[in-house]
Amino acid sequence: MADKVLEVAHLEKFYGKKHVLHDINFSVDQGEVVTLLGPSGSGKSTLIRCLNGLETYQKGTITFEGQKIVPTEKNWQQLRQKIGMVFQSYDLFPNLTVMDNILLGPTKVQKQDKQAARQEAERLLASVELSDYANAYPRELSGGQAQRVAIVRALALHPDFMLFDEVTASLDPEMVRGVLNIIEGLADQDNMTMIVVTHEMNFAKQIADRVLFLQDGEILEQTSSKQFFSNPQTSRAKEFLDSMDF
Amino acid sequence: MSWAIIQQSLPMFGKGFELTLWLSFVGIIGSIVVGLICSLVQYFRVPVFRQIASVYVEISRNTPLLIQLFFLYYAFPVLGIKFGAQLCGIIGLIFLGGSYMAEGFTGGFxxxxxxxxxxxKAIGLSRWQLARYVVFPQGFSLSVPAMAANVIFLIKETSIFTVIAIPELTNTALDLIGMYYRSNEYLFVLVIAYAIILVPLSIILTLLEKRVRYGTFGN
Incomplete structure (x- = not known):
């Protein structure tokens, strides 16, 4: 368990003059589930987006699987096959069927054999109970279904590491559970290493090995999930937990 | 209003009709090609060509076709470059339409x-793959309404070709009026002739817009 998959050291980000991430330091071990918690605007999404190169950063280093990342677009493009990401808005490609959405990465980016990739996609779709929707277009899916497909689309590349950015935030309440179950399955059965940004406190409590609590672009707490939820160290974290309904 | 006069003029209008259709067709195809090239150059930020494209778009969109045609027809020969009237018309129409089409495609992208x-990006697509599988298919369908408006616009603009004496529809009507002073009849035929081209086309284009909106894409 001691293998560090990801190490972030002294990361700083500015939007113009606005300092949005302050000296971020943390690491994630193989198989570990880290949740990023914090109030809106605390920089959670910005931080997680820095980790697959969708946001640039001005200072600091990110080391992935022992390799210090040189943050060029070309390098990120390679790394994104190993660092999967799922977004709040799911954003399936509306011009492609569910199957083609999933196959795009494996067949075009990784040049996998079409037949094999299709079989794998079918297996993954079955695992999220959406086998019947392979030939459907995204507009025919509910939000929850679309988000499950988006997760499958990311997993089809066989990433080593997954980033989930508020993936249930735009779903109807009855859809949330299904999506969270899939993420839990990934963590428990597949032992996937992941960082999860979420507002679902019960889910965070249940899934997280460790919690990073962010406020105003700073990591204020970095402790085990148990410790964070039972006995937060900072008053801000206490306030935050009190304000959440769970 | 005399039907006999109208009937007598129909063969001449027929020729003008054909010419208007032909010039429009070539002009629109050319405009789409030029527009596509300009928008791609801008999308991929090709150095130098990108600047050239934006200068072209600005000049083309901010000068009237009438003046562009005068330039091609009267000024270029002074510089030793001579085109026939029809070629002038087509080049002028493409020069004008290319920028409108370019803006349409760029807007879509x-x-x-x-x-x-x-x-x-998150599934590792390269810049080219992103364009090929995500941006272009969606962008083209988004640009269809603008394209449709441009097609109608360009067909109507062919009426300006009359100033360089291309015998298309408008020129035919004005010629006939000049010869026989029957403006009511000839202008009536002229309006009908444009309507025969533009009304069905406009309906088809509207259907096409609906199809790309509700057919393959979108919510």
Whole structure:
């Protein structure tokens, strides 16, 4: 368990003059589930987006699987096959069927054999109970279904590491559970290493090995999930937990 | 209003009708090709060509076709470059239409949401793959309404070709009026002739817009 998959050291980000991430330091071990918690605007999404190169950063280093990342677009493009990401808005490609959405990465980016990739996609779709929707277009899916497909689309590349950015935030309440179950399955059965940004406190409590609590672009707490939820160290974290309904 | 006069003029209008259709067709195809090239150069930020494209778009969109045609027809020969009237017309129409089409395509590409682009990047697509599988298919369908408006616009603009004596529809009507002073009849035929081209086309284009909106894409 001691293998560090990801190490972030002294990361700083500015939007113009606005300092949005302050000296971020943390690491994630193989198989570990880290949740990023914090109030809106605390920089959670910005931080997680820095980790697959969708946001640039001005200072600091990110080391992935022992390799210090040189943050060029070309390098990120390679790394994104190993660092999967799922977004709040799911954003399936509306011009492609569910199957083609999933196959795009494996067949075009990784040049996998079409037949094999299709079989794998079918297996993954079955695992999220959406086998019947392979030939459907995204507009025919509910939000929850679309988000499950988006997760499958990311997993089809066989990433080593997954980033989930508020993936249930735009779903109807009855859809949330299904999506969270899939993420839990990934963590428990597949032992996937992941960082999860979420507002679902019960889910965070249940899934997280460790919690990073962010406020105003700073990591204020970095402790085990148990410790964070039972006995937060900072008053801000206490306030935050009190304000959440769970 | 005399039907006999109208009937007598129909063969001449027939020729003008054909010419208007032909010039429009070539002009529109040419405009789409030029527009596509300009918008791609701008999308991929090809150095130098990108600047050339934006200068061209600005000049083309901000000068009237009438003046562009005068330039081609009267000024270029002074510089030793001579075109026939019809070629002048086609070049003028493409020069004008190319920029409108370019703006239409560019608008479509820009209309593809940032989150679509990001989710494409997130599965490791290269810049080219992102364009090929995500941005262009969605962008083209977004640009269809602008394209449709441009097609109608360009067909109507062919009426200006009359100033360089291309015998298309408008020129035919004005010629006939000049010869026989029957403006009521000839202008009536002229209006009907444009309507025969533009009304059905406009209906077809509207259907096409609906189809790309509700057919393959969108919510």
């Amino acid at each position: 820009n209309g593809v949401s940032k989150s679509q682009v990001e989710s494409g």
